[in-house]
Amino acid sequence: AQSVTQLDSQVPVFEEAPVELRCNYSSSVSVYLFWYVQYPNQGLQLLLKYLSGSTLVESINGFEAEFNKSQTSFHLRKPSVHISDTAEYFCAVSETHGNQFYFGTGTSLTVIP
Template structure:
């Protein structure tokens, strides 16, 4: 079975600083990759996804992620964070048929003024 690892459970960062949230998955074969964000007291929202094509994917709110097949990684980045980016971020992987999704344990991003 596929597994998804988010090594950092919490990431504190100051406003306007860059941030990278790490995600690694276990099987490189025919996967699709997603990042979801959960703001306080809200449901999960899709941030961005990689299905095919360019390995650099741009999402909402200035976030981007790069698919690296050789390292089985899909790290999320933002060059300059805002207080409003404070949320929990989940990486997810699905196999080619989209029938099952495997989520990481989440990374809580805490942006400080």
């Protein structure tokens, strides 16, 4: 089974400042990687995913994440955050030959005006 670690449970950041949300996973086998966002009282929404190819993936709203195989990491970054980015962010891992998603414990991002 995979283990997904999101070291930062809460991240406060000022509006228009950059942010990085960290994610590390345990296994060295081939994996798919995901970031989901959860707004209050809503379900999980896929933010971005890495399946193969370029190790840098981007979302439509300015987030990006980089797959680092040697460090088994998939950190999420945004150069300039907005108030609307305030939400809970979950990192998830799925083995390419498996069915199950393994989620981290989440990082609560709060953007301060």
